[in-house]
Amino acid sequence: MSSSNLINNYLQLTSRFEQIGHLNNLLGIIHWDYSVNLPKKSAASRQQEITTLSSVIHKLLTCETTVNLITAAEQDTAVLDIWQQANFREMKRQFLHASCVSEELQARHCHTVTNCEFVWREARQNNDFNLLRPHLQQVVDVTKEIAEIKAEYFNMPKYDVLIDSYDPDSSSAEIKSVYAVLKQQLPKLLEKILAKQRQEKLLPITEPMSVPEQKMLGKKIMEIMGFDFTRGRLDESTHPFCGGTADDVRLTTRYEENNFLSGLLGVIHETGHGLYELNLPLEYRNQPVGKAKGMAFHESQSLIMEMQAAKSREFTEFLAKILRDELGLRGTEYSGTNIYQLLTLVKPDFIRVDADEVTYPLHVIMRFELEEAFIEGDLTVDDLPMLWNQKMQEYLGIIPSSYQEGCLQDIHWPWGAFGYFPSYTNGAIIAAQLMAKAKEVYPDIPSALQKGDFSSLNLFLTQNLRQYGSLKTSKALLQDATGYDTIQPEIFMQYLTNKYL
Amino acid sequence: MSSSNLINNYLQLTSRFEQIGHLNNLLGIIHWDYSVNLPKKSAASRQQEITTLSSVIHKLLTCETTVNLITAAEQDTAVLDIWQQANFREMKRQFLHASCVSEELQARHCHTVTNCEFVWREARQNNDFNLLRPHLQQVVDVTKEIAEIKAEYFNMPKYDVLIDSYDPDSSSAEIKSVYAVLKQQLPKLLEKILAKQRQEKLLPITEPMSVPEQKMLGKKIMEIMGFDFTRGRLDESTHPFCGGTADDVRLTTRYEENNFLSGLLGVIHETGHGLYELNLPLEYRNQPVGKAKGMAFHESQSLIMEMQAAKSREFTEFLAKILRDELGLRGTEYSGTNIYQLLTLVKPDFIRVDADEVTYPLHVIMRFELEEAFIEGDLTVDDLPMLWNQKMQEYLGIIPSSYQEGCLQDIHWPWGAFGYFPSYTNGAIIAAQLMAKAKEVYPDIPSALQKGDFSSLNLFLTQNLRQYGSLKTSKALLQDATGYDTIQPEIFMQYLTNKYL
Incomplete structure (x- = not known):
């Protein structure tokens, strides 16, 4: 069997991650727009829209097709070149982080932080900590909820799994x-x-x-x-x-x-x-x-x-x-x-x-x-x-x-x-x-x-x-x-x- | 059986179309950004990204779940109020238009027009019709391809199905x-x-x-x-x-x-x-x-x-x-x-x-x-x-x-x-x-x-x-x-x- 057959599962994974990459790029532009251009009363709708796209991405990343492709590609990593091997390692890392979080929790997290960030702008402008207080507590709560699940899965301290998502291999x-x-x-x-x-x-x-x-x-x-x-x-x-x-x-x-x-x-x-x-x-x-x-x-x-x-x-x-x-x-x-x-x-x-x-x-x-x-x-x-x-x-x-x-x-x-x-x-x-x-x-x-x-x-x-x-x-x-x-x-x-x- | 049970299929459809609506709204902002803000060499990537999101929307609109929900909801339209009935009519209209077009053709159309529009800007600025010519011919070709399929399905002239997508009931x-x-x-x-x-x-x-x-x-x-x-x-x-x-x-x-x-x-x-x-x-x-x-x-x-x-x-x-x-x-x-x-x-x-x-x-x-x-x-x-x-x-x-x-x-x-x-x-x-x-x-x-x-x-x-x-x-x-x-x-x-x- 030629190596091109062997890496077929990996190639299917890359095309899936290419899609995910495109959608994440669009989210990047939408987030930029959110901070630079957003009319005041458009925030609530945009938050829902961002949550929906994040859910679509989360689903692409964690659905059964992805699970199967990752399991299958795992067998073939020996024939991949070093870039492909590293790519597979990073794919798996993203997959594991995402699959710890249920669809519902992911959507709730996304909605909570998008909303809180918008409230923060007004709170900061008006020096009004009380306005931010309940929203920020919600963010803390949902972040802890995610950290607890990941901590158990990765067998790491809760705070460390959060650090890890920004700065891999740090502690x-x-x-x-x-x-x-x-x-x-x-x-x-x-x-x-x-x-x-x-x-x-x-x-x-x-x-x-x-x-x-x-x-x-x-x-x-x-x-x-x-x-x-x-x-x-x-x-x-x-x-x-x-x-x-x-x-x-x-x-x-x-x-x-x-x-x-x-x-x-x-x-x-x-x-x-x-x-x-x-x-x-x-x-x-x-x-x-x-x-x-x-x-x-x-x-x-x-x-x-x-x-x-x-x-x-x-x-x-x-x-x-x-x-x-x-x-x-x-x-x-x-x-x-x-x-x-x-x-x-x-x-x-x-x-x-x-x-x-x-x-x-x-x-x-x-x-x-x-x-x-x-x-x-x-x-x-x-x-x-x-x-x-x-x-x-x-x-x-x-x-x-x-x-x-x-x-x-x-x-x-x-x-x-x-x-x-x-x-x-x-x-x-x-x-x-x-x-x-x-x-x-x-x-x-x-x-x-x-x-x-x-x-x-x-x-x-x-x-x-x-x-x-x-x-x-x-x-x-x-x-x-x-x-x-x-x-x-x-x-x-x-x-x-x-x-x- | 209460009417709330009867309209369950319709309600599931609305939540699907709500998602589609959110994603279309994001595309609306991305298109605005494309015309107002886009750096010159970012166009090719953005075109791919827009094509991917359009494909996601097309898939949500035409997948088996949607087909099944539309078939099931069709039975219950009598119990819907007039807004719901009209909404179902419009959902079906969108679904039929979309399902005429294969995933591959939809993606090709999206990519062709997004690219041609960008080329048009430069061609217009430089008064260079030759630059636009091959790209515009591709757009004409893919548009005709879609029009032919829809014309056969809707039993209407080709040009009329295109008019219909902008101005329903016109001819x-x-x-x-x-x-x-x-x-x-x-x-x-x-x-x-x-x-x-x-x-x-x-x-x-x-x-x-x-x-x-x-x-x-x-x-x-x-x-x-x-x-x-x-x-x-x-x-x-x-x-x-x-x-x-x-x-x-x-x-x-x-x-x-x-x-x-x-x-x-x-x-x-x-x-x-x-x-x-x-x-x-x-x-x-x-x-x-x-x-x-x-x-x-x-x-x-x-x-x-x-x-x-x-x-x-x-x-x-x-x-x-x-x-x-x-x-x-x-x-x-x-x-x-x-x-x-x-x-x-x-x-x-x-x-x-x-x-x-x-x-x-x-x-x-x-x-x-x-x-x-x-x-x-x-x-x-x-x-x-x-x-x-x-x-x-x-x-x-x-x-x-x-x-x-x-x-x-x-x-x-x-x-x-x-x-x-x-x-x-x-x-x-x-x-x-x-x-x-x-x-x-x-x-x-x-x-x-x-x-x-x-x-x-x-x-x-x-x-x-x-x-x-x-x-x-x-x-x-x-x-x-x-x-x-x-x-x-x-x-x-x-x-x-x-x-x-």
Whole structure:
């Protein structure tokens, strides 16, 4: 029997997953539209529609035909090439996660989170925690229900199965050991940096920049970074994100007239995500193996651009030149040195997405501890505001004066994304590991960034990470790209120390 | 046995069609996105994705479960109320149309038209008919293939089954008898109007209006017309349309800085469509009976707003006031009288969507004759440019000097919409019938329009047409709303004569 006969079951599976991929891509565009365009009173209908399409996808993924094909294909994996084998592994992973969840539970989960996310927008805008409270509790309850079933099936802690769905092969035990290092070393470093920065003179930028100018600037920087506008867009939303599909990458940011650097850094961050998506393996674009390898790696791609590349002395020189040449901004406050100081200013503050890279992990650690308590313990939404403020005081020494600045700021929990937050700090550490390695391989990276040339950095990232999709295990991908098979908090701490002290 | 048991099959059908309705709504948003937002190189992927979702819908509509439910529910129709009976009639109609088309043919059709529409955009922009030619021929071929199968099943002429899918209960024979009246009377009327208008003095508007100002003006007029922006939007696209869903109505227009009236009339036209969608029966929103009653009625709703309401002496007085008060436009060229003259200027011209209401039917008649020749005869795409120009000369006395002004102007054929064009003129005639009746019932309509008050007109249209969805047959709907059960070209001719002579 020829191998083409042998892999027939596998090929039938790929055509099924191709369909699932198409439908998931449409959901990606619909979600983007939901955040960017949706008229206020259209939300309820759209939620039902999204739930229906999610159910169709869930059914395709878990129905008897799929079960039979997976069972049959399992016999033939020896004749598959390495991409096909990895694809089968990822198919099975998706199948097992999905088949733990009944059709009814899947639909209920989808409806609950879609609704809660919409309520969150109004609650956040009006600083109204009570509006969100019952909806968020429903999200916690349905998330726990799913976590319990999966925990039993996979024989893992409940919170770990949630982490696993964003960041395969990660675990709360590993994360805690990383956080132990950060919790021990970060506060001391923070103190030293604050003391040092108190000595430095910093010129604030007081002139507003119009939104059209900010858009123009953002798009220019995206092009310089290598973003392909024939396969993607930049728009606006309350919470910046990278959505859409790998062939139609939809980035968003938000603009404040009095703080153009914030919107611009948002653009740079999301462009990092977008470049990962745009450079995934074309041939497997709609197959599980063609997808990004989890959210920690995804965040490493946004953070290497935002924190490592953009917030460097070299790039800020280039940015100052753009501001001068394109927008006529010639004041001393727009000098490369001053912009570098503004972008690397460390200050414990309330909003995670605007946080500097030194205090950012502390925002993540407190969220990690809260969500673990939601899922493993009996923390309820009623207790959230109080605990939030306690932890802010404990880790950052400040207490929010509003819900907007506190527990209403993030979209993640309303959207049901429990277990996502650790990816940010894992991603920041991976980014530090990647940049260290990239500079070894391409020593011209810093001088290139000073000329607005991202080609060596992009080449390194595509060669070593983006192009592999989900081919490798997380360990192997990290090992091959950075020389370490685990997350190295010491490298991250060393990077921060060198940069800030 | 209680009636609730009896209607169990029907209720199961409704839940199936509710799902289909949800998925069709998502396709509506995806199509809107395709026309408004799509990055150039994302088209190929999106076409595959749209084809997959269309196939899923087609399968839900034609699978064995649906067949069995329809057969079973057929026995119980006597116990259904009139809405349920009409819903079952429409379900069966959709089912029969869909089940004529195999899964393979449906997917091929969907892919062919989605691709051709995208090619058309580039071809139109570059005046490149050769680019479109092979793609359009594929669309003609697959459309004929479907028409042949349906013609045999429904025992109707091929072109008639296509008309039927846009405008139920209409036929090419009926349309031809209407066109016979128009072809006899319109040319004479046109000559008289042109002679009369040559005597009139007309001040051209030479000052450009910026796109942001045009957007503001358009949204203001939409609000005045009763459009609910909490359930819809206005955006831009090459070809103005009304898309999205009944709960999330997405209108588009296009702006020319040197001709704001064109973009504004586009907005008013599409708002007429939008108001139909927004006022369909809420309870049946996702069921077949809750949908608009075909495209002739749909066009009647856009044309009653554009031609009957907006191009009236009363409304143009109001518009002049808005231009003066909101935009400071005080020149004589912005007087109500002059704007009325500009909006009712009759001039044989190349572009259908910009045509006046006197020459418009001639544009439609030539397209009707061409598409009938495509479907029933052996007209090929190669012969289209020559025949197009011949007919333009025959009916309008002018010959286009480019493909853009000629056979590349419309999206319909690239999109596979053969049989749609007659709806425009049927709609224009129905609009004249509706307005005559509306003024009988609410004699204050003209004086209200002079104050920018659309409430009586909206009330009449919702009470007599919009709220019924597809409850009635086309004949009954027309009879109850206008007092005639057929389309009356004489009423339309009388309206034109009164207005223009």
